[in-house]
Amino acid sequence: MKQSAEKHHPMPNGLPLLETQFERYGAAAIILVLVVGSQFLSGYYVSLLTTITIFSLAAMGLNLLSGNAGLISIAHAAFMGVGAFTAAWFVIDMGLPLLLALLLAGFVTAVVGLLFGLPSLRLSGVYLILATFAAQVILYWFFEQALWLTKSPDGRPVGIASIAGFHFDDSAHYFLLVLAFTVAGGVVYLNLLRSGLGRSMEAIRDRPVVAQLMGMNLQKTKLVAFATGHFYAGLAGALYGWHLQFVATEAFNLMRSIEMLVLIIIGGLGSLAGAVLGAIFIVLVPEFLDMAGNRLLDDVSVIAPLRLGIFGLLVVLFLLYEPRGLARSWRKTVHLFNNQIFKNQTKQNRS
Amino acid sequence: MDYFWGLLINGILVGSIYSMVALGFVLIYKASKVLNFAQGELLMIGAYICLELVYQLQIGVPGAFLLTLVLMSVMAILIERLVLRRMMNAPVMSVVMVTIGIGIILRSIVLLVWGPITLHFPAWIRDVPVDLGxxxxxxxxxxxxxxxxxxxxxxxxxxxxxxxxxVMRAAASSQVAARSVGVPLHRVFALAWVVAAIVSAAGGVITGNIAGLTPELSAYGVRVFPAVILGGLDSIVGTTIAGVIIGVIEELGGGYLRDWTGLSGLGTVAPFIVLIIILWIRPQGLMGTKEVERL
Known part of the structure; x- marks a missing residue:
């Protein structure tokens, strides 16, 4: 992650990609552990890791859109679906190579997103919420009806991903591909945030009038945020399709879209750590609840609604008591840790 | 032609339910700028509470209905007092999500207590067709x-x-002005929630009597969105008219467009397509305030 040039020639605006030494080494260490560790894990854990990584990528898009630019979308899962189905169509029906199809799927999703979002970008936030809700309903219905694209109302099988003759038949190998895309997505996300564009997104979110007075281009900034956010959604959706080897319509329903929003709120709005922590939370907690439910109760008709209720309760409690999410809890811990070390160092210096 | 009239009348009747539920939605939005995504779940749980009262107390549907309205008012006050009041200065996103969270909790309660099966009210009106000519x-x-x-x-x-x-109209038209002349805003918000809960429960009981009860009743909450956008987000009169229009679009869409296009389920989707079109051509709706941010 760290570029050696950065140390000697800092960015003109003085913002490095990752702010502290701790974060830089931490990120490198996490990636290294994931790359090596994933090759030794059993299929179940690799699958969980892959899902978390894909959700992180999708969440970066939504976090950019809703967290940083303040454009709230309740259709993120539906746009992931657009990416998944178009990528499948490009590869299977058009015979394009996978990498090209993934990128094209991202572009198509961005265009479809603009189609729904463009009118309400001129209006206040509540209109965009309702417009994206409509997009969720319309797109889901479209997936069920447009059989030339989706083959069956339930979805279409896509088989095993392959690039230039290399088949990803080992799920641990596919995880590496997903990880590469997610790391790249993370670098782009961080880069965007430290650029003028990223910071004008946040300015426009907080004080639109002041931002405009200072010469920021509202429309252009919102458009870029909207297109970029949906590009992430499309890419993540396409990767999700080949992860399950089946593009399932059901995976892109309203509940999943709500989950994506809950993900970034619980993780932390507007930060990379928020997207990743939220993804870990949203994938592992239901998994854990299912395990606990199966141990303690045998009645399936109770487990599912109970899980739903706990999920709803978590959402409400998080919003009431930790509205800035896990990323803030994490930062608080890190600061505490740093202060402790700093204190010790000053003590040593004095003695 | 009979087919057309049948669909039209059905649409108007269903639409009148939308209008009523939309009234609650717009009222909460006008009073507190909150988009209430739990409206459908309020409708659903209202219907289930009424059903339970009918079978537990044996007081007939009308009596149980009135008691339901009282219980729903209490619940609305609790929701406002315990959750929404603490979110008064929170960003739009958090408020929207909190209402979604409340909706999810209500839905899980219904699934836990009553299950996903369809339940029916006892037949208390003899179902005879009326000839309107x-x-x-x-x-x-x-x-x-x-x-x-x-x-x-x-x-x-x-x-x-x-x-x-x-007082409620004052608060809805300008929060700042209303507060400065001494309007107790939190009581207005609570009252808006009470009204929303009452109209939702009424809608729920009516629909439940017509079609039976399933957790899917909560879908009525989101079907109100197109009506709200069409009528104008802050116009109660506009929304009332739009509710009926959306009901008619739904029925005609389901009835005719399916035959023409061969696509199923177009009835429920058509209003949302209308919603997007409205946003493209006339975002303030039929009678809403124009607040387009020209960019």
């Missing part, structure tokens, strides 16, 4: 239409002629 409608639809009219007229008069109604 050009088309025959089930009498229960007439009852539902009249009930909706009574509720909407009742709230119309309440806002027009009572002091409390005046």
């Amino acid at each position: 050009f088309v025959r409608v089930s009498v229960i639809y007439i009852y539902s239409f009249v009930t909706c009219l009574i509720f909407m007229a009742g709230f119309g008069l309440f806002f027009r002629y009572t002091r409390t109604g005046l």
Whole structure:
């Protein structure tokens, strides 16, 4: 992650990609552990890791859109679906190579997103919420009806991903591909945030009038945020399709879209750590609840609604008591840790 | 032609339910700028509570209905007091998500207590078709239409002629001005939630009597969105008219477009397509305030 040039020639605006030494080494260490560790894990854990990584990528898009630019979308899962189905169509029906199809799927999703979002970008936030809700309903219905694209109302099988003759038949190998895309997505996300564009997104979110007075281009900034956010959604959706080897319509329903929003709120709005922590939370907690439910109760008709209720309760409690999410809890811990070390160092210096 | 009239009348009758539920949605939005995504779940749980009262207390549907309205008012006050009041200065996103969270909790309660199966009210109205001259409608639809009219007229008069109604209108038109002349905003918000819960429960009981109860009743909450956008997000009159229009679009869409296009489920989707089109061409809706941010 760290570029050696950065140390000697800092960015003109003085913002490095990752702010502290701790974060830089931490990120490198996490990636290294994931790359090596994933090759030794059993299929179940690799699958969980892959899902978390894909959700992180999708969440970066939504976090950019809703967290940083303040454009709230309740259709993120539906746009992931657009990416998944178009990528499948490009590869299977058009015979394009996978990498090209993934990128094209991202572009198509961005265009479809603009189609729904463009009118309400001129209006206040509540209109965009309702417009994206409509997009969720319309797109889901479209997936069920447009059989030339989706083959069956339930979805279409896509088989095993392959690039230039290399088949990803080992799920641990596919995880590496997903990880590469997610790391790249993370670098782009961080880069965007430290650029003028990223910071004008946040300015426009907080004080639109002041931002405009200072010469920021509202429309252009919102458009870029909207297109970029949906590009992430499309890419993540396409990767999700080949992860399950089946593009399932059901995976892109309203509940999943709500989950994506809950993900970034619980993780932390507007930060990379928020997207990743939220993804870990949203994938592992239901998994854990299912395990606990199966141990303690045998009645399936109770487990599912109970899980739903706990999920709803978590959402409400998080919003009431930790509205800035896990990323803030994490930062608080890190600061505490740093202060402790700093204190010790000053003590040593004095003695 | 009979087919057309049948669909049209059905649409108007279903639409009157939308209008009534949309009234609650717009009222909360006007009073506190909160988009209430739990509206459908309020409708659903209202219907289930009424059903439970009917079978537990044996007081007949009308009696149970009135008792339901009381219970729903209590629940609305609790929701406002325990959750929404603490979110008063929170960003739009958090408020929207909190109402979604409340909706999810209500839905899980219904699934836990009553399960996903379809339940039915006891038949308390003899279901005879009424001849309107050009088309025959089930009498229960007439009852539902009249009930909706009574509720909407009742709230119309309440806002027009009572002091409390005046205070609520004041708060809705400008929070700052209302607060500066001493309007207790939190009580207005609580009252808006009570009204929303009452109209939702009424809608739920009516629909439940027509079609039976399933957790899917909560879908009515989101079907109100197109009506709200079409009518204008902050216009109660506009929304009332738009509710009926959306009901008609839904019925005609489901009835005719399916035959023409061969696509199923177009009825429920058509209003949302209308929503997007409205946003493209006339975002303030039929009667809403124009607040387009020209960029």
